[in-house]
Amino acid sequence: MNRIESVKNPLIKKVKRLHKRKYREKEQLFIVEGFHLVEEALKHNARVKEIFLEDEAELPGGFDFSYVHLTLVSHQVMKEMSMTETPQGILAVCEHKDDDSVSIQLQKEDSFLFVDGVQDPGNLGTMIRTADAAGMTAVILGEGTVDPYNDKVIRATQGSLFHIPLIKGDLEDWIKRCKESGIPVFGSALEEGTTHSAIASQEGFALIVGNEGAGVNSEWLERCDQIIYVPIYGEAESLNVSVATGILLYHLKASL
Amino acid sequence: MNRIESVKNPLIKKVKRLHKRKYREKEQLFIVEGFHLVEEALKHNARVKEIFLEDEAELPGGFDFSYVHLTLVSHQVMKEMSMTETPQGILAVCEHKDDDSVSIQLQKEDSFLFVDGVQDPGNLGTMIRTADAAGMTAVILGEGTVDPYNDKVIRATQGSLFHIPLIKGDLEDWIKRCKESGIPVFGSALEEGTTHSAIASQEGFALIVGNEGAGVNSEWLERCDQIIYVPIYGEAESLNVSVATGILLYHLKASL
Structure with missing residues (x-):
């Protein structure tokens, strides 16, 4: 698994842009944070494209991750991507629902x-x-x-x-x-x-x-x-x- | 009406301490912010002790303020006392209800x-x-x-x-x-x-x-x-x- 330590990494910058509605709509993507919500996304077949994990964090069990791009990140990088003050160590990027x-x-x-x-x-x-x-x-x-x-x-x-x-x-x-x-x-x-x-x-x-x-x-x-x-x-x-x-x-x- | 411009004024510091539960309980006081809530406090006979007003702000009309200590403050001082990011220009200190x-x-x-x-x-x-x-x-x-x-x-x-x-x-x-x-x-x-x-x-x-x-x-x-x-x-x-x-x-x- 790839590991990113720099907040200037283009992939991290791309995720950070999703903090804004404009980019969420343009890219048709959004951020899901925390173990419980990422697990719910996986369980209900949301189209999870990327998962970012802090070194010590765990992935929800029992899912096929072969279609998901997994990346390890430092705590600093997770904080940069996160929209919460105390990120939980796991963050996913999902495609908008097509409802x-x-x-x-x-x-x-x-x-x-x-x-x-x-x-x-x-x-x-x-x-x-x-x-x-x-x-x-x-x-x-x-x-x-x-x-x-x-x-x-x-x-x-x-x-x-x-x-x-x-x-x-x-x-x-x-x-x-x-x-x-x-x-x-x-x-x-x-x-x-x-x-x-x-x-x-x-x-x-x-x-x-x-x-x-x-x-x-x-x-x-x-x-x-x-x-x-x-x-x-x-x-x-x-x-x-x-x-x-x-x-x-x-x-x-x-x-x- | 007195006007306070320094965030170091002891009265302002005293109000700021009320951001913490410990001091709210010790002093039996709490902060009420914004025109609507201060008006509700006055209308329902909450024991309003102090009102702080920014220069341009208005007092709710139709109340007897003779028992209330009114103070004008600068925007900087209001921000210091306020618990919101965009203070509304009026803030009251009330005694706890005696319910x-x-x-x-x-x-x-x-x-x-x-x-x-x-x-x-x-x-x-x-x-x-x-x-x-x-x-x-x-x-x-x-x-x-x-x-x-x-x-x-x-x-x-x-x-x-x-x-x-x-x-x-x-x-x-x-x-x-x-x-x-x-x-x-x-x-x-x-x-x-x-x-x-x-x-x-x-x-x-x-x-x-x-x-x-x-x-x-x-x-x-x-x-x-x-x-x-x-x-x-x-x-x-x-x-x-x-x-x-x-x-x-x-x-x-x-x-x-």
Whole structure:
């Protein structure tokens, strides 16, 4: 195995460029850090291209690494590539998922989370983790949503990024497709519409959740079958969007 | 109004010491940053002792500042005191809430969130915000839980810190008090017990949620009336603890 000690090595510089969204999109690559996440990537057949290991670090066991380019690096080099303050000694470079190109044939029992412009990476990552836990069919990322390959998103997904299709899409188009397939579309708002607990659980559904400040675009809300909200009983102005998403998804799924 | 330009000013140094939990506890003080949070503190009668303002910054309107020590500071001094990278120009020093000393007379319609060793400040803050939104009576912070006066907790509460009593307490004692008052105590676990959706909504209740890794201490689980969990339908190993808390609190409260 090759060993790199210089932070000026061109391969290391190339990885470091992936800290920026622009390069992640140009190269269609992203960074996955830490033993657990790299193991999840391998387990779920993410297209792992490179793995960098610190000298003392271990590779996850039970995988075929013949298609992966493995490189040993010094601690200094790992720190240079890492986006965390205390790198865990293993870092992988993966190709973007190709979920965008999958043309899903919608079934009326499918369930989708539509994300409209969520900006906080921790929120988006937690929402992907929750959508996975709730057994959703896919997460659709509308325009203006933070890059799902941002390191903080990936960390917050705890691996769910590799479990569930993530599709960058036009929400208008997706709302239309759902309606054509008999899938009811629920829009979430702060206090308009119907209290969530008054809605029965659904066989299939799509739920649109929106930006932390602005909420769901009113154009999409107008196209929804129903607008729902989680009531506030206390003095908080609102719920965190990933908590509200969890409450709504699990309520709509409840009796499955 | 006094104006401080030197980061070596003893008052500034004293504020900076409050970045550490040790000093926050010794002095029984904490820092609140930004216009919205300082306004929430004033609105909800938090004991605001000092307010520091950058030259161009505004004070929230409509409050009596005669009991507050106001100081103008340079941008450099504000940066020194602030725990954020881009300070918002206003920072307050408040006394700890005295909720600990309040002896709440439990009623059977009261509802409590018991927090057992949650470590992530963002999670605790979001849980306090959710408990406020759900109209809980109080949040009880068991041993090993992150300091609620940590800056990241405060930010994540979005002001709910000032809306709902936060009590550092012995969970064993609180479980006992609930039982004596006819308040059912639910413990949350990863996959033991009863699916949450099989539990009816409750007039009053206490819910115990636990540490991100270890969950709720088994000693407390044994004392619960019922153990409940949020089912995982997909491939995620678990839900984020603040999301699970939201799902459970709103389910138990649902039909109120």
